[in-house]
Amino acid sequence: MEERWSTEHVLSLAPDTSSQKAAGKLSSPAPWSGTGTDGTALWGECRGSGRTPYRTVVELATPAYQCSCPSRKFPCKHALGLLLLWSGSPEAVPAAAPADWAAEWLEARRDRAEKRAAAPADPEAARRRAEKRGARVAAGAAELRLRLADRIRHGLADQSTAGPWEEVAARMVDAQAPGLATRVRELDTVPQERLLEEYAMLHLLATAATRIDELPAELAATVRTRVGYTVDAAEVLAGPTVRDRWLVLGSRDTADERLTTRRVWLRGAKTGRPALLLAFGRPGQAPDLALPTGHLLEAELAYHPGARPLRAALGTRYGAPEAGPAGPPAGLTVAEAVAGYGAAVADDPWLESHPAVLADVVPVRTPDGWYLTDGRHTVPVRASAVPEAALWRLAAVSTGRPLAVFGEYGHQGFEPVTAWPAGHRPVGLTNA
Amino acid sequence: MTIIQDPWETLRTSALLGIDRRPLPATALPLADVVDPTDPATALLELAALATVRRRAGALPVPAAEPPGPPAPEDTRPELPEPAARRLAVLLAGRAGSGSGGTLANLAELLPQWLATARARGLRPPAALIPGLLDAARARGELRSDAVALAGPLGRWLAEQNPDWRFVLRTTVEEAARQDAPTDHHLWHEGLFAERVTHLTLLRRRDPAAGLELLRSTWSTERAEDRLLFLDALQDGLSPADEPFLEAALGDRSKNVRATAAELLSTLPGSALAGRMAERARAAVHLAPAGTHLLVTPPAECDARMQRDGITPKSPTGRGERAWWFGEVVAAAPLPLWPESTGLTPDQLLALRVGDSIDETSSSWADDLREAWARAAVRQHDADWARALLGPAPAPPARGAGRARAPRTTGAPAKLLAVLPPEERAAWTAAFIEVHGLGEAFQLLGACATPWTPPLSTAVVSALARAATSGAYPWSHSGVLGMTERALAPETAAAVERLAAEAAPDSAWAETFARLAGTLRFRAAMLAELTG
Incomplete structure (x- = not known):
């Protein structure tokens, strides 16, 4: 039987805060009847304003949701409320065999998953498409190099002759290089002291994009990813996979107007390899990947190719996540983390940050911002990327004493994600 | 160019002014010989890229400066049981979404009780929830005493670093008064007004004479409205030793100070x-x-x-x-x-x-x-x-004696009731409700200790049942119902559930009783977790 989820974990599935609030109101037993769980799924009927109660099923492993309510939010407040009820008052969701209507949906879901097969492809057409795109990307990158050099000739301080970068970004979209387009668009908002750095790294990327075929395969893959080529998870999973017991180091959601992105960082218990899973949701939908921090998941992962493989696709799972070891994962000194990022940049010069567990660091607040220190060295916290509440939470769980902190370290500082207070379960700092 | 400049600054200056206006120096830049100089602008970008990657890849860790400040004092209280910690997270998360109707217990109403119970049990919440707890207490003054006590030494340690939580340092906590009564009076001389009141109150609880002495030392220079509240702080540990000071305050310039001094003196029987x-x-x-x-x-x-x-x-x-x-x-x-x-x-x-x-x-x-x-x-x-x-608790009228006469109301019965021991208060109120119903019981119930005793709870539930069958609307009792959610003894849950089942389906009373029963179950689970 799967361990009950924490309230934070359930609330992290909510598509927005109003769903969290609405679900909170459905988290008491009063509106529910016919609730039950068989350890892999929850179900129950929720009395609403109408005559017929809504029927709600949650399959826990994926997780997946089904509800007879008309809400377009996903998961809906009933599914979240049922999860909260189960999480907060287990006695209200007794063990039972699925109700007929719940069993029907669960079975149908299992059937669909089994039937899902790879679609046949036309390799010749695909090759032609790839060739065409390669030419367009190279042309777009060459144009970008000229635009950048042009600005350097006239001077970055001289804005009178230059139009906004937005226009160039649109050209990059036309050139099927959305990764370049994103970086170009950001140039309009980069503070001046960092502008030359950004120009230079973009120039480097554009240059690499024009010579992609001359690069070593791994570096070429990195450049392709950064230029904006995407690879299907299925395609990645068709390649080699790594089976391990993956420790969930932490997760973080970010949202813009088009997309909610969830990052889940893993580390192989046997291989020690780091991995990053990405899941996306439309606005109003939570990404459908939910792995509790500190748990171990036995599964196969397939890494996206690159000079520093990190992003991975989740393949076959062997069972549900189980509680992981009590103590913190092995960590690095601050000096080791800094050196580790340096080594990674040597492989992938565009790498902004990479995952690291810092062992025994103390968070310190100073008038200049937050730092983490292990007594010998310090790293600044990248405050602009971390909400203030997360840092106070980190300070609270540390009680001013050393603890292990997982996060992303890069040239702009450290972004804490998870903390391991002594003798406690890991605490997620940002998704609360 | 003879001035020796940071190579990066050389690149940056040329980039800002434009390489046409400010060409790069031909030499003296690291790695200048590995880039193609044909196009100076491209060469600059390539040198900048090299420098950037070099800097990122070769960064050295920053040596630690001064050591961090002292850690939070150890908190020796036993930690909350895990389900209770989870419940606290729900209650804290629910505080923003409460207030509207619905079928759920009003979480905001239950938080104070959770806090008071956890505090009375001497339990320690998990550190990760302390910031949320302090934020809740910052927004709701009535939570502060319990929240600050629960947050314990970690809460104070955090509050010393976060200006948003300064109120923690001003909040008087009984437990703290016993342990760390202030000995250093700089807060009295330099603190904000509220901090000074807290300082005086803490000192007064531990050592009334020292508190009086401290107040006396600055009395003549305090403003009238401050004098009034400082004087009020003397209520703690009031004794005949304070009389000469209070007698002198009867001659104060401020009328309110005089009145407060007189009121304090009148509660000193031998004054x-x-x-x-x-x-x-x-x-x-x-x-x-x-x-x-x-x-x-x-x-x-x-x-x-x-x-x-x-x-x-x-x-x-x-x-x-x-x-x-x-x-x-x-x-x-x-x-x-x-x-x-x-x-x-x-x-x-x-x-x-x-x-x-x-x-x-x-x-x-x-x-x-x-x-x-x-x-x-x-x-x-x-x-x-x-x-x-x-007067004696009202007795039900004898058969045929007609409607019971309301007891003779003297002053505010709720205030008089508050003087009695809790058990007696509850018994008196229960008797009152049995005879007079809930209509006039709101203030009396408010004077009773929560949770209500089982007999009082039973009296309230029967009165509600009578109200339901008499055709009254539940919202005419909304004040009492709100209080009932917080205060009804959990043992009464079964009776309330029976009422919910018996009420006409889909009626307002059915919903009211169902909601009340749900709240009671939530509360019972919440309180059980705190003992478990």
């Missing part, structure tokens, strides 16, 4: 002021020679000495001046005076008729006297008098 008031009261009320009634002779004037003792010459109530002075005198006179001077018990005294020299049975004096005694009983926390003034 000179109490003695003076007793003398005036004895002059104003006599037991008639036959012992059958009391004779009132109200003060003829409010002389300077009476004014100095805190009696305002002008009646603020619209009642006649002499009656006003009379009430003030009796309310400030020590209650033991009456049994001592008449040899009668409070019950016997209250049973006597009251009159004056003109009319021996003037009922208006009886009301004034009762009212003044009631104020004295509340102020002096005199349970015997409070009990006598409230």
